[in-house]
Amino acid sequence: MLAVLLLAAAAAIPTPAPAPVLPRIPNVAPGYAAPPLPAATPNVIGVTQQAFVGISLPDAVGMALSKNPDLEVAQANRRIAHYQIVAAQGAYDIRFTLQPQYQYVTVAPQNAFFAGPNFGPIVQRTTSVSAGAQGVTPAGQQYSVSASGKQTYDNTTINSFDPAYPTVFYVNFSQPLARDRGINDASRNLQLAQINDRAAVQKALSTTADTVAQVENVYWDLVAAWRNAAIQEQALRDTVAQQHSNVRLAQQGVSAPIDVVQANTQIALFQENVYAALQRVGALQNQLKSLLSDDPADPIWNANLVPTGQVLQLPQEPPLSDLVLTALRNRPEIEQLRQQRAAADVNLHYAQNQTKPQVDLQAGYASNGFAGNPTNPANSPFTASSAQQLMAINALIAAVNPTLPVNQQIQPLPSSNTSVPPYLSGGLAQSIRNLLGNKFPVYSAGVLVSFPIGDHTAKANLAIAQEQETIAQVQEASTIEGVTVEVRNALQAYQSALARLSAARAARQASEAVLASEQRRFRAGESTTYLVLQREIAVANNRGLELQAQTDLNKAVVEIQRATGTILTR
DSSP: OHHHHHHHHHHHSOOOOOOOOOOOOOOOSTTOOOOOOOOOOOSOTTSOOSSOEEEOHHHHHHHHHHHOHHHHHHHHHHHHHHHHHHHHHGGGSOEEEEEEEEEEEEEOOOSSSSSOGGGOOEEEEEEEEEEEEEEEOTTSOEEEEEEEEEEEEEOOTTOSEEEEOOEEEEEEEEEESBTBSSOOHHHHHHHHHHHHHHHHHHHHHHHHHHHHHHHHHHHHHHHHHHHHHHHHHHHHHHHHHHHHHHHHHHHTTSSOHHHHHHHHHHHHHHHHHHHHHHHHHHHHHHHHHHHHOSOTTOGGGGOOEEEOOOOOOOOOOOOHHHHHHHHHHHOHHHHHHHHHHHHHHHHHHHHHHHTSOEEEEEEEEEEEEOOEEEOOGGGOHHHHHHHHHHHHHHHHHHHHGGGSOGGGOOOOOOOSOOOOOGGGBSOHHHHHHHHHTTSEEEEEEEEEEEOOSSOHHHHHHHHHHHHHHHHHHHHHHHHHHHHHHHHHHHHHHHHHHHHHHHHHHHHHHHHHHHHHHHHHHHHTTSSOHHHHHHHHHHHHHHHHHHHHHHHHHHHHHHHHHHHHTOTTTO
């Protein structure tokens, strides 16, 4: 027992601290001291000090939305997305062609039949007009319609018509049965353009919501900055009043002169706080003005802005699950992801379709018309030669027939100089009548089957589309989780701000009561300057804490509206 007491006594004996190990400090700037400074002007730099310019929250939001460059870019992107839809619809435009043509050709004669008159050169003069239209339908069918008319002068001796007027009307139709059926490159591009347009709208809404939230947050920060400046000025006035009281008491010999020095010290500290608060006001004014205007010459930069907005109305606090459902319905980011998922679905559908073979059913119809001015058969060496041969043959028949029985006699050959049918004789009008009358039709039908061996490109594109689908699913789930977390944090911040505001208000009221009591005691000679100054500091701090809690509550309301996607409707 004695040993324990001795050890306890030894432990209670104080011992000197060991000598500290200090670094070597050089003598920097000998004689350094701040120069004497004049009193600073308590103004916000760069603005007209009087009179103040009030600005409401709706006006601030409206100005920001009308001049925000990010929002202008988002709106321009939305218009671009709309133009991309129009461009994609151009794939279904009917393409019309018109081709008038004149041709003059001279060909050397090759023989008596394919030669010009008197074995001269063949001369052809052709004047033609062709017109057509072709296009594709949203379902992938391809069609083409064309018509042409021609006038041909040809001096070839074997020709039966000069000039001749051939005409053609042609229709072709192709129906995909496998690849490109249901979805093709044109319809895919149109769907993606429409999806991109909807996503651009949601992007613009998201940018708008972010802009509104940013303006509101800066606005309430500026409210708090001005009110904090007022709090610091009030604390300064209270301390100046206390210093004047200390001077009077010191002059009367009731208090020590050091009490005046204490008050002067606190005056300097509160003066510093006022200038710091004013600096905060200037910075927030500049930040708000940069959101409201993109023109450095805008008169708003000279305005000493003072927010006139009232405290935000506190929303009813619904259950967390309701807030999450509201956010999933209203947040533009969620709709953007849905559009991204839709684009991935379209690409996957298209990639799956492109792995099929190309099987196209093709059908065609043509109606040909023809007419011309018949030539003189006597001018054709072929006709003359044929006539001589015919005459010789008929002479032989006439010589042989008398030697044959009646029932075995040979009939003479008919003359080859048959006249041209009336429907072939005429000009361009007659040729068109023959065309419309379907005199010389052509019908065609077939199936085109084509597929690459291996089809590596289509298979690789399908694998890419499947990966893009997976990415879209992962991003959608991640964004939904992120939105849920934002809603949780916003609601938690709102509840915390409510509790902090209630506690800060109670602390401010209590500190004001304590200060009033301390001042009464000081006037009765029962307190000291130090305690009064401490109470004044506590009041200023608690007023600042209450102000910060109120500002945080306003910003928490804004965050709930942003997180749930209701800020634009609010």
